[in-house]
Amino acid sequence: MLGSGSAGNATLLEDGGRRVLIDVGLSYREVTRRLAELDVPPETIAGVVITHAHGDHTRGAGLFSRRHGVPVHTTPATREVWDDEVSSWGELACDEPTDICGFRFTPFEVLHDADAETVAFRIETADGTIGYATDVGCVTADVRSNFSDCRVLVMESNHATDLLQVGPYARSTKARIAGTRGHLSNESLAGYLRDHLGRSVRCVVLAHLSRVNNVPELAEMTCREALEARGREDVRIVVSRQDRVAETVDLAAWPAPAHVAPALGRQASLPF
Ligand SMILES: [Zn+2]
Ligand SMILES: [Zn+2]
Numbered sequence: 001m002l003g004s005g006s007a008g009n010a011t012l013l014e015d016g017g018r019r020v021l022i023d024v025g026l027s028y029r030e031v032t033r034r035l036a037e038l039d040v041p042p043e044t045i046a047g048v049v050i051t052h053a054h055g056d057h058t059r060g061a062g063l064f065s066r067r068h069g070v071p072v073h074t075t076p077a078t079r080e081v082w083d084d085e086v087s088s089w090g091e092l093a094c095d096e097p098t099d100i101c102g103f104r105f106t107p108f109e110v111l112h113d114a115d116a117e118t119v120a121f122r123i124e125t126a127d128g129t130i131g132y133a134t135d136v137g138c139v140t141a142d143v144r145s146n147f148s149d150c151r152v153l154v155m156e157s158n159h160a161t162d163l164l165q166v167g168p169y170a171r172s173t174k175a176r177i178a179g180t181r182g183h184l185s186n187e188s189l190a191g192y193l194r195d196h197l198g199r200s201v202r203c204v205v206l207a208h209l210s211r212v213n214n215v216p217e218l219a220e221m222t223c224r225e226a227l228e229a230r231g232r233e234d235v236r237i238v239v240s241r242q243d244r245v246a247e248t249v250d251l252a253a254w255p256a257p258a259h260v261a262p263a264l265g266r267q268a269s270l271p272f
Helices: 028-037 061-068 076-081 141-146 161-166 171-178 186-196 216-229
Strands: 010-015 018-024 045-049 071-074 088-091 098-100 103-110 118-125 128-133 152-156 203-207 236-239
Touching: 010 028, 018 028, 018 061, 028 061, 045 061, 061 071, 071 076, 076 088, 088 098, 103 141, 118 141, 128 141, 141 186, 152 186, 161 171, 186 216, 203 216, 216 236
Parallel strands: 018 045, 045 071, 071 088, 128 152, 152 203, 203 236
Antiparallel strands: 010 018, 098 103, 103 118, 118 128
């Protein structure tokens, strides 16, 4: 996770030298600076995949695409509302797997308040599947079924419900954030983990934390309590940050999953 939060989101996915960015919501300058911290030259990025057309997910994507000749993969609806030039487009279709640089992305629609549809991803790699949902108002049956056999979950833990309610935002903004098309609370994520966490999950990455209505330690504690209630103290928790690169998650660190997609490469890691 190069950075995550309402001021910009970008995630680097790497598998044996093949590299993809999910969202480029940081500025071009900032995303290249953070890639440099990981010794990743921007010209080695082979694709950009976009969840939805909010600025905190797209800000640097156009310039990144043009400067490095990188295709931007979106659904047609997101492309329709896109207001920037890109080097080239790649198309994503909901519920259809698309191979991008050795990763098999299956986008599916989630509830969120973007003009065009918002998607989450099920991402199959040689070392297991990643569930990726950073802007999601509520955990739907689609999320549960797509994430049931994942090894790593990257999920929104946006706000603490009581901090949002006593916080400085206008009443209408609070209602929008807390609504089913808004952002996922620590408590809603905890409810999902407590009741539905898949057996193969080894790591939960908390994403899109609000700097106003959340505290990283509180988000982590709420998640930890839910995992304990599920009897899964073994699951690692990584808290992503707005202002810095988070610790790397390496899927190859766990024993190989039973089912390995033959078309995919050997090793996959997520430099969070
Ligand atoms: Zn966002
Ligand atoms: Zn959004």
